[in-house]
Amino acid sequence: MYLVADISVEICAAKSCKLCTQYCPEANTILYSDEMGKDKGFKYGSAYVAVDRCKGCAQCVWVCDNMAKNNAIKMIMIDQLPVAALTDNITYGEKSTTAALVSPVVG
Amino acid sequence: MSLDYVKFSSGFEKFMPKEYRDMVEHGPFGKKVSVSQMGSFKEVLEEHPMCAGCAMTLFIRLAMIAFPNPEDTITVGTAGCGRLAISQAAIPFVYGNYGDQNGVASGLSRGLRLRFGDKPKDVVVMAGDGGTADIGFQQVLHSWFRKERFTTIMLDNEVYGNTGGQESGMTNRGAVLKMAPLGKKFEKMDMLQMAKVAGCAYVATVVPNNPRRVESVIKKAVLIAREVGSTYIQAYTSCNIEYAIPTDKVMEDAKNVENDRYQFSEYITDEAKQFLTERYGYKEFLPKPAAPAPGLPKA
Numbered sequence: 001m002y003l004v005a006d007i008s009v010e011i012c013a014a015k016s017c018k019l020c021t022q023y024c025p026e027a028n029t030i031l032y033s034d035e036m037g038k039d040k041g042f043k044y045g046s047a048y049v050a051v052d053r054c055k056g057c058a059q060c061v062w063v064c065d066n067m068a069k070n071n072a073i074k075m076i077m078i079d080q081l082p083v084a085a086l087t088d089n090i091t092y093g094e095k096s097t098t099a100a101l102v103s104p105v106v107g
Numbered sequence: 108m109s110l111d112y113v114k115f116s117s118g119f120e121k122f123m124p125k126e127y128r129d130m131v132e133h134g135p136f137g138k139k140v141s142v143s144q145m146g147s148f149k150e151v152l153e154e155h156p157m158c159a160g161c162a163m164t165l166f167i168r169l170a171m172i173a174f175p176n177p178e179d180t181i182t183v184g185t186a187g188c189g190r191l192a193i194s195q196a197a198i199p200f201v202y203g204n205y206g207d208q209n210g211v212a213s214g215l216s217r218g219l220r221l222r223f224g225d226k227p228k229d230v231v232v233m234a235g236d237g238g239t240a241d242i243g244f245q246q247v248l249h250s251w252f253r254k255e256r257f258t259t260i261m262l263d264n265e266v267y268g269n270t271g272g273q274e275s276g277m278t279n280r281g282a283v284l285k286m287a288p289l290g291k292k293f294e295k296m297d298m299l300q301m302a303k304v305a306g307c308a309y310v311a312t313v314v315p316n317n318p319r320r321v322e323s324v325i326k327k328a329v330l331i332a333r334e335v336g337s338t339y340i341q342a343y344t345s346c347n348i349e350y351a352i353p354t355d356k357v358m359e360d361a362k363n364v365e366n367d368r369y370q371f372s373e374y375i376t377d378e379a380k381q382f383l384t385e386r387y388g389y390k391e392f393l394p395k396p397a398a399p400a401p402g403l404p405k406a
Contacts, residue, residue: 018145021146022143022145022169022318028146028149031147057159057354058354059165059357062356066359087125087126092147092148
């Protein structure tokens with residue numbers, strides 16, 4: 001098993017600083033969705049992780065803890081995630097993306 | 108070399124992989140994107156085999172977003188870690204033999220000017236510190252003396268990271284590495300000063316812990332290289348493997364190094380300032396409005 005980043009929607013959608021999307025070394029791995037936060041009644045959208053692309057470096061954790069001071073990202077074993085976004089389930093819109101959350105297949 | 112090269116041939120849309128379709132439909136081609144929109148559009152960079160947490164990858168990712176016209180850009184690289192990611196992008200990539208990337212780029216940029224005339228086609232060289240300052244040093248310096256109109260970006264990780272950790276000209280004095288156990292005995296090369304002496308129109312240093320600054324510096328360098336002359340960017344992109352930096356501390360290291368020896372610096376000639384202001388509407392180089400004369404009696 002290996003670690004991937006997991007972003008807490010409750011904390012992220014309250015702040016929405018988008019710093020982690022700018023500091024991830026992998027392209028299109030941390031994405032931003034308007035729906036994910038606003039559907040739950042938060043002011044902003046939330047960032048989320050495409051777990052099939054995440055290499056588990058935890059740079060986003062440092063950025064979220066020390067630069068943004070939001071502490072919204074934790075590293076979690078991929079088989080402990082109930083649902084997650086995968087690249088195949090992500091659609092791009094005009095200003096944000098949308099992800100259908102599924103349970104990550106671990107084999 | 109135009110928007111057409113990324114589009115599907117008719118009838119082939121349904122056979123293309125999802126990533127490719129996303130890039131054509133939601134990529135940065137033909138529109139302006141910025142780092143603040145990251146995470147909401149498909150980037151030209153795809154999955155790549157670089158190490159987890161590599162700061163060089165982050166820099167390359169930001170650079171690909173900063174190119175003013177990605178559809179009219181060609182990147183040139185050489186052996187080293189950087190080419191593993193640069194070649195995994197929807198931007199044509201030319202692989203020079205070790206050290207001749209600036210020679211290849213000189214010919215390429217002249218050829219594109221002959222073929223396309225005034226229509227801007229950008230050539231960007233991205234190579235490591237070994238490719239730029241050691242093995243490719245002669246060709247790099249001569250391309251600057253000839254004022255070849257393209258951008259050279261050095262991905263300075265201060266070590267030969269791809270071959271096990273030998274010291275390079277850009278390694279700091281005293282640094283002990285796996286393949287340099289006695290420590291380096293000479294100073295780090297001052298490539299910035301050399302670029303200025305050789306006549307580069309724009310010289311800057313950046314560290315990727317400030318994405319907006321990386322974006323602005325690369326945009327300026329590429330635009331100036333269209334007409335004025337050579338431009339050079341030196342970016343600190345740490346090697347977390349050879350310098351044993353924990354991956355979650357890579358940005359902390361970048362911040363410390365920025366405060367220590369990699370402060371942001373920007374050198375720009377008057378001609379380049381005038382070009383950016385007149386052609387691309389940059390306001391930062393306009394003369395500041397005169398301050399009111401001090402000491403006037405109040406009415």
